Amino acid sequence: MDGAIGFLGLAYPWVKAAHVTFVIFWIAGLFIVPRYYVHHHATPPGSAEDRAWTEREERARKIILTPAMLLSWLLGLSLAFHLGAFDQGWFHAKLLLVIALTGYQGWVGAYGKRLAAGKRPLEGRTLRMLNELPALATILIVVMVIVRPF
């Protein structure tokens, strides 16, 4: 693929490198924060550990999850405009998956607020199973972007 065709010009490989970097931070955050929730679940509401987990989770969401998600989107959309990817099948599939991942992050944020309020709405086991979703989405997204099956 010719690096200098779209509006990014010679910056294209740098933007792609930055995209992949922030995607790694984003997915790392999506793996770690719900893992924190599993530990948080086991703490009695109002206890010192409960407050410590709330603080850890809020910090991880603010410092890792939100900025990494926004930068992944910004850089990814720049690449899509550069390549003219909006009429390509693999990109439609990828877009659906990243929208789902962004929705999952919305749920992660909302669930963290409920835990902070002393609620434990889900079973620990359900939480563990939900933790597999970003792994599944990552596998499918990487296949879309590398293999481009359609």
Ligand code: HEM
């Ligand atoms: C947030 C919204 C996202 C958008 C709009 C987006 C869009 C794109 C586009 C258009 C490319 C350029 C492909 C190329 O140059 O050939 C790309 C590359 C890539 N994306 Fe994303 N992406 C997003 C999120 C993600 C996520 C969540 C992952 C991983 C889980 C990911 C993994 C990758 C990888 C590995 C590449 C490099 C592929 C290559 O070497 O060509 N992206 N992305």
